[in-house]
Amino acid sequence: MIETLEQAEHQKYGCKFSPHKYVKGKCVARIWETISKEHYQCSRNNGYGPEELYCKQHSPLETADIKIGYRVNNIGKPYEITEIEYIRFTEKSVFLAESGEERRNALRDNYHRYFKTREEANNYLKTRASNKIRRAHEEIDEAEQFIKKLNNEALDNNVSIVHSMTATPLVGILV
Numbered sequence: 610m611i612e613t614l615e616q617a618e619h620q621k622y623g624c625k626f627s628p629h630k631y632v633k634g635k636c637v638a639r640i641w642e643t644i645s646k647e648h649y650q651c652s653r654n655n656g657y658g659p660e661e662l663y664c665k666q667h668s669p670l671e672t673a674d675i676k677i678g679y680r681v682n683n684i685g686k687p688y689e690i691t692e693i694e695y696i697r698f699t700e701k702s703v704f705l706a707e708s709g710e711e712r713r714n715a716l717r718d719n720y721h722r723y724f725k726t727r728e729e730a731n732n733y734l735k736t737r738a739s740n741k742i743r744r745a746h747e748e749i750d751e752a753e754q755f756i757k758k759l760n761n762e763a764l765d766n767n768v769s770i771v772h773s774m775t776a777t778p779l780v781g782i783l784v
């Protein structure tokens with residue numbers, strides 16, 4: 610954790626090939642951005658925490674107030690709920706607390722969904738499960754109808770084969 614202005618001035622943001630320098634007056638927190646895969650400096654004004662280097666949300670007192678949220682997977686184990694530690698939720702993002710750093714994630718992406726309460730996560734999984742059951746029933750119906758159709762066709766063919774077999778000898782006899 611950064612606790613002095615001197616440490617702050619040595620802090621680097623961005624990727625290691627084109628790092629950005631600490632901007633004085635802004636919060637010193639490094640935020641991990643999952644889309645660009647880079648750390649950036651928090652854009653809020655400082656004024657809290659050690660030497661007032663942090664914004665209100667990132668001051669160590671505030672980040673100590675880490676809450677438990679819930680994550681479900683879109684791939685892999687579709688009914689598993691994992692506990693996560695978060696700092697806050699916004700409309701589209703969750704700010705996760707991971708080893709002392711804040712990590713911003715979309716509330717929903719290809720891999721995960723995040724929820725504030727277990728009840729929300731449970732409800733989401735319930736809907737997911739009933740949708741799966743409905744789709745499975747539709748697939749079974751479709752497969753059964755296909756088998757029925759094939760059986761009916763086979764039956765029709767047998768009937769016409771029987772017809773042609775009974776017809777031919779009759780012709781033969783008549784000749």
Ligand SMILES: [Zn+2]
Pocket residue numbers: 636637638651652653663664665666667
């Ligand atoms: Zn901040």
